[in-house]
Amino acid sequence: MIIRSIRLRLLVMISLSILLLWGTTFGFTWWRTSRDINLVYDAELKLVAELLAVATEHELEELDLEDYQINLSESGYDFPLLLQVWSDDNKLVIQGPGTPGYVLTSSVDDGYSDSEFDGEGWRVYTLNITQHNYRIHVARGHAVSEALVSSFVQDVVKPLLIVLPLSGMLWFIIQQGFRPLRSVSRLIGERDYDYLNPVTAEHIPEEVADLVDELNALLKRLKVSIERNNRFTADVAHELRTPIAGMLVQMQSSVTGRTDAEREKGLTQINKGLNHLNHVVNQLLILASIEPEKIRMQFEVFDLISVAEDVMSDISPMALSKRVEMELIADDQIELNGNREMIAIMLSNLVTNAMKFTPSGNKISVSIKTHYKGVKLAVEDSGPGIPDDKKKWVFERLNRLPGETESGSGLGLSIVKEICELHQGNINLQDRKDETGLIVNLFLPQLRES
CATH class of the missing domain: 3.30.565.10 (Histidine kinase-like ATPase, C-terminal domain)
Structure with a gap:
């Protein structure tokens, strides 16, 4: 669909620009916040895995690893992370509260990996205790980080939503901006074939100043053309009236002449008048063609x-x-x-x-x-x-x-x-x-x- 109204076109373009800016800001904020929060959570997983490794090594030295597991299970704390310590014979040695009994990730190398179980996505950090042949897994659900990202982004973006209702004011602003154009349009509407003075509106916008100048130049040319045509019409009426009237008289004289000499004299005058008329018409046509x-x-x-x-x-x-x-x-x-x-x-x-x-x-x-x-x-x-x-x-x-x-x-x-x-x-x-x-x-x- 072609939008012919400049005001409506401006409103649509500005509104689309605001939506594009809002969407770009939302997307960039979401991406940047998600990256930063995931970096923090990844660092947390690594830190917890290292602390768990230290605690596991200590309990191994004290030979009370089973007591450590019992204390961990009966602590009553609601751990946001899943904790597992596996032996080299794939025996689950330590299991955090709420942690499933199966391995959290198939990865056995140190580092991060993504896993899925219980219908949810998880971020898992793996750390191997090589001297004791134990492997630690610490996991956090993606839903936790995503919820935090969503909450943070909403807090950042909510103020921008205020801009959307305010965009309704754009129509009023655009209407006010077009007031000088309406003034110019009114002045142009006042022009007629007998009133072709230049348009001299005050506060003409710079964007239409060239258009007004060209319009004034056109009005000037049109005025000159109309004046030329008016002069030409007046010249024709003035120059043709007399010879035509004279030839009519001579024609009447030729028709009513009593002698051949009188009739011949009338025809001679008619011929002379026609020659003069032909000359005048040619000159007038030349003037009209200039x-x-x-x-x-x-x-x-x-x-x-x-x-x-x-x-x-x-x-x-x-x-x-x-x-x-x-x-x-x-x-x-x-x-x-x-x-x-x-x-x-x-x-x-x-x-x-x-x-x-x-x-x-x-x-x-x-x-x-x-x-x-x-x-x-x-x-x-x-x-x-x-x-x-x-x-x-x-x-x-x-x-x-x-x-x-x-x-x-x-x-x-x-x-x-x-x-x-x-x-x-x-x-x-x-x-x-x-x-x-x-x-x-x-x-x-x-x-x-x-």
Whole structure:
């Protein structure tokens, strides 16, 4: 069974740890106590056997061994040990009170042995009196030592049993420990698509601090994504409303036109509106596709000059129709680490924008040069330029210069700026010296491959 509750899992794990500790303590205490008590009892058996040997030798010398046996039997003492003295002809010479008449162990060598009789286990110590050819057996039942071990271990372990009922308090302790997490959960529950502020709970546990940080980073990315989508929706609504309304008017005019010229004029305006609408939609789709995290994962090293040549080749029909000369000033090859498709869109927007404002018979110059730790790119046109107070303003979406006659979406330079910043570059506008026109300067750092 999988326990999904962290609190229940902690309770089970801690309880099992307590039981394991208790069991280990009990087992170790039992083993150590049993060993020590058995060592003491073994020493006692040996000591009694040696005392019995001394007494037996003394009685043998006094020749009153039978009197010694009678006195031992009639002493009235309750001996915890079994005592036997056997002669070399296997005759039981001395028998302690309560001791059976048969031999206690089959071992005849000096030392300890374990035996079983009367349904009980016994520990027996054997000692040979070689000079008199007698053998002594002293035995103690295992039950005696085991009872003492059990009593001692219980006295030691009983205090530990108090821990088991106290383990019931663990649930309360764990509940209290999870209070900061419940606070964080409450704060997360308050978040909504229109309220994505970071979670800033006090006393956040160190164990979940990283999780909260990652969550805040996710909320930030989500907020940026939602704001991007909201802007995109607003841009679409703003940019599509006017051309569509205009084309509807022109459509009505074409249908109701009295002459062929009026109908043709309406169709021409519709065609122009559709072209403009197509351009706007393409620009909006480009804006919608600019997802920084996704695009950065597609960075690669490519030849920037080759990309510039392809862009200028695609725009060349427009340049021919407008009689505008295009010039590319660059080295044979300049490598850049970035997103090839986005860089191509950025260059296309820059050159197309320059083409839009450059009068017929003039020139557009594109310069690409290696710079300190990066690439410097400049697009120069011969148009009317941009006033200083509008140079930053034109980078905002949907902003077009007052009095601008060329059709456009107002999105071109904003797309350029976003792509430039996506590559950690910077962009600025400056007027041409001694001539009319505008120079768009970009610097793109040579980012390391990730």
